[in-house]
Amino acid sequence: MKAFYGVVTVVIISLMLHSRHECAAESSGESVTKLTTQAATSTRQQSLILDSRQPDFETFLIEAHIDPTQHTAGDLQAIAGLTFGLKTPEEDPFSKTEQIRFELREGAHRGFWDIWIDGINEPRREPSPKLPGWIDHREYQRPWEFTPHPGSYQLRILCSPVKEGTRLRFYFEHMDRPVFEFTKKGKVVPGYIGFYAVTGGTTPRQNTATFSKLNVREIQDLESVIHPAPRDIVLDALDLTHPSLTKVAAAIEQQDRARAGQLLLEHLRTRTTPKGPGFQPVYCGTNYREVADAVLEDRYGTRGPFLSFSKTYVDGAGNTQHFVDQNGTIRWDLCNGHLTRHFHWVSLAKTYAETGDKRYVDRFAREVQDWVAREPFLHPRNPDIGKLNWMDGTTFEPGYLNTSNIGRRCEMTWWPAYDEFRKSADFSDAAHFHMLLGFIRQARLIMNPSSFAAHDDGGAHICVALLQTALMLPELAESKRWEQEAVRRWEEVLRVQFHADGSHVSLSTGYNWASLMALENMIALYRRVGRDVPQQFLDTLELAYRHPIALSRPDQGQIDMNDGGWGMIDDHMQRAHKLFPHRDDFLWMATRGTQGQPPAYQSIYFPNAGHFVMRTGWGPQHRYLFMDAGPVGASHGKEDKLNIYVDYGGHQLLASGGRGSYSGGPYAAYTGSTRGYNTLLVDGGVQARTYPRYEIEGHLPEKRRWQTTDHFDYAEGFHTHGWFAPEKRIEGKQTRQIIFIKGDNPPTTSYWVVIDTVEPADQGLHAYEALFHSRRNHAGIVDDQSKMVHCWDAGAALRIIPVVTEGLDIALIHGQTEPHIQGWHVVGDAHAPMWTPVFKWKASGTTTRAWILVPAGPDQKWCLDRVELKQADEAALIFRCIRPDGSSEIVYRRQGNEPATFSAEGIQVRGDIGVVSLDSAGEIKQRFAIVPQP
Secondary structure (H helix, E strand, C coil): CCEECCCCCCCCCCCCCCCCCCCCCEEECCCEEEEEEECCCCCCEEEEECCCCCCCCCCEEEEEEEECCCCCCCEEEEEEEEEEEECCCCCCCCCCCCCEEEEEEECCCCEEEEEEECCEEHHHCCCCCCCCCCECCCCCCCCCEECCCCCCEEEEEEEEEECCEEEEEEEECECCCCCEEEEEECCCCCCEEEEEEEECCCCCCEEEEEEEEEEEEECCCHHHHHCCCHHHHHHHCECCCCHHHHHHHHHHHCCCHHHHHHHHHHHHHHCCCCCCCCCCHHHHCCCHHHHHHHHHCCCEECCCCCCCEECEEECCCCCEEECECCCCCECCCCCCCHHHHCHHHHHHHHHHHHHCCHHHHHHHHHHHHHHHHHCCEEEEEEHHHCCEEEEECCCCCCECEECCHHHHHHHHHHHHHHHHHCCCCCCCHHHHHHHHHHHHHHHHHHHCHHHCCCCCHHHHHHHHHHHHHHHHCCCECCHHHHHHHHHHHHHHHHHHHECCCCCECCCCCCHHHHHHHHHHHHHHHHHHCCCCCCHHHHHHHHHHCHHHHHHCCCCCECCCCCCCCCCECHHHHHHHHHHCCCCHHHHHHHCCCCCCCCCCCCCEEECCCCEEEEECCCCCCCEEEEEECCCCCCCCCCCCCCCEEEEECCEEEECCCEEECCCCCHHHHHHHCHHHCCCEEECCEECCCCCCCCCCCCCCCCCCCEEECCCEEEEEEEECCCEEECCEEECEEEEEEEEEECCCCCCCCCEEEEEEEEEECCCCEEEEEEECCCCCCEEEECCCCCCCEEEECCCCEEEEEECCCCCCEEEEEECECCCCCECEEEEECEEEECEEEEEEEEEECCEEEEEEEEEECCCCCCCCCEEEEEEECCCEEEEEEECCCCCEEEEEEECCCCCCEEEECCEEEECCEEEEEECCCCCEEEEEEECCCC
16 A cells, blocks of 8 residues: 555544545545654665656646654654655655655754755756855755654645746745746656654654644646735735724635735724834934935935935946936846945835825835845856855845845834834825735744854844834734744844953944944833833943943044944934933043043953053044954954054044945955055965954954053064965964053153064064054155164154064055055055055064054154164064153064073063163162963
8 A cells, every 4th residue: 555664653533535536627535644864773774755646637636735753853864754756655765866856854943945956966066166156055045944843744746847848846834935946857747745754863762743734736827826916925924813803804814815805904003002103213314305206206325325316327347337227127136335225215105104105015015015025136156246256035046145134124214114104094004004014024034044154234124123013013923922922032133242351253343333223222122111121231331331432542433443434423322312311421432522431441351352452542643553353253354363553543543545435346356455454464364264264253262461550561462374485385474563652741652562473383484564654644764774664654653673674675666556456455346546655574483573663743753762772583582762851762582481581781671571660860769570371
């Protein structure tokens, strides 16, 4: 009757499968089949092939429900599947290649479906060779993943003839659209159908897979199955036991779906809870009426969503593109940024709320229907992101990168827009159902575990988006699961994204704010729906504000870190102060110093971030240095380890080469390379930490020494992953040590000593370059003997004094393109020459060089006159920094700490690095020493 492979436990309840002569048009039955398998035994795999051959339908579907394992925590080595197309009931689904199999695995928090067609796992098959633009997703954005839930999973396979053979459409869980499509040559018929189960691994354990609700039927109206109406998809997604849907449930029971749809929209238009998010200027713009009116004319922002409105924009390849083409089609596929994040929808909503002008709701309805009906949007070789394959929408496609817009939309823009327009009689039923469908599909994609990158700001966005959608649409059957998964993931975000020192794992001064704002929005969401905000949310956020405050320059502007920027943060701090009104330092930052008090600390170290800030104080007259000695960052990382920035009163004395456009190109590559930062190159080689992602982990920081006192600060950092030149890797270690000598009257008496030591792995001769990128308008060499470089303009000035001048060459680079790009400041696609002094020398074995950085204001009154080298050999580097009044500082650095004390210019000192301050008579004023850590 049935073919069995191995020992199998079968439970068949009410088996009613019809033979061909009993039912020519449809074969169905109500049955439950259980296959029990035991890992690492002869019963590790089992199968059951039903004895009745199905009719040879032209167009048909096969449906079944499968639960791969009885274990509540799942078992990813337990596979359960459905196979069809077998020619005889004796064929083995494990060895027969000419068949179609749809199978599942589920674990605790992720599961997988796989589709085998003639022995090939087609959804996972990649082209060979891969075409230009292909993106390897690795563990992210994999369409075959799903979030497990108790019970079984519904599978459907729809087969229909096409010119090339048979079109196969595979559905999983949601029957509104397939998860995979494939055209198979030749005619496909149901044939013999069976179930199978496997438990892999070497650990003995038992799994029982359950199969039920098998249904095979011929399809007469293919179009209605392939393209169900948005209304019907939404109705099928409802929780008909929800108290507010009693009338809707009754209409569906009476098979009056049109009436059910009208009742649902009536409920949604008139409900008063849950409360919507309202309008925030950051999402609708302060000029929202200007934005809305521009949209009516097919004009959209070209510099963010709220600035420079035009019907066209220039893409990364220099092509002029129309936002709306001559046929009236909105080109969602071409714009991967603010247009598809739909900020202008919030502008339309707020303008409509104030004017009642029907034009705004009509435009919104048109765009909603268009976006939902046409997504996903694929843009192969997108010139705006380096000619990579880009997409947007509610699916994942192999080889394409889906944007993080999905999280931003349901967090920031869709809900304030919908909450206004849903109440309007002018908002069409069709648009209303399309928008509800858009919410459902976005939430379902977010539920795919591979959509969630716990370390990335996008991971924070989708948590807020999923939770907000769940709480705002409690009428949906999936909302409880969405809520549970959003909360679970959010706990992971807080654990992964925020270090113990408050820094964000991106180590960015731009993308950090994305996650901080997501945390702000999560707190606002909890309060809006009447829930108590967990204290962890508040504590994490309050501590997280400290990092960008501490890194801010004397004018309160940011520094450029990992695609951040140099802009002000008072807008962010205004929100921070509203959340924490007791914080006077937040108020001081929010008002640019006109109210509140500056932070109580000055210099500070963030051990997880590896960030050091040495400053004389807060305010425009102060001096500031930042060093990055930390990991590359969880995303948007640059090859900038041990980079430094120097600022005087808001004037960038040492900056970076800028931030390039995501469209790529040589200037964008320069801004991500070590050549765009203030650190060392070896043999022309640059750092290469971002791939294969060295030093991402900041939760376990390197051991670095740090000390701050009234007169001195000390910081150190290390780069241990070598340098990469063309066809060459130079192994070795760089140590950068910085002493901040504050003097008797900071900030006017303050300067920095930077000491670089490179220990190559070999004793060969190497060429070294020390780069210093200055934002001053002029640069020159003061004299050939001291080789001091002077960078200046009307705002401020900097002197870079090399301590060791023997064998030292200097190049003042300004806008170089060959043999490589150097000496440019890049902003997006624009670039301008930038003075970049480069100090060059050659050395064998360990080499140590020191640089004195002396800032000055527009008066160019220097607190340091000159530097005298006293000793430079393998044992120690000792030099004296002499001030105009004759006082001085003796700076020493030696290899190791033996003996415990030694003589520097006749003065007994201790530690491996330190300073002795002398007055003009040579009397000791202060001592400062750093001793090795045990």
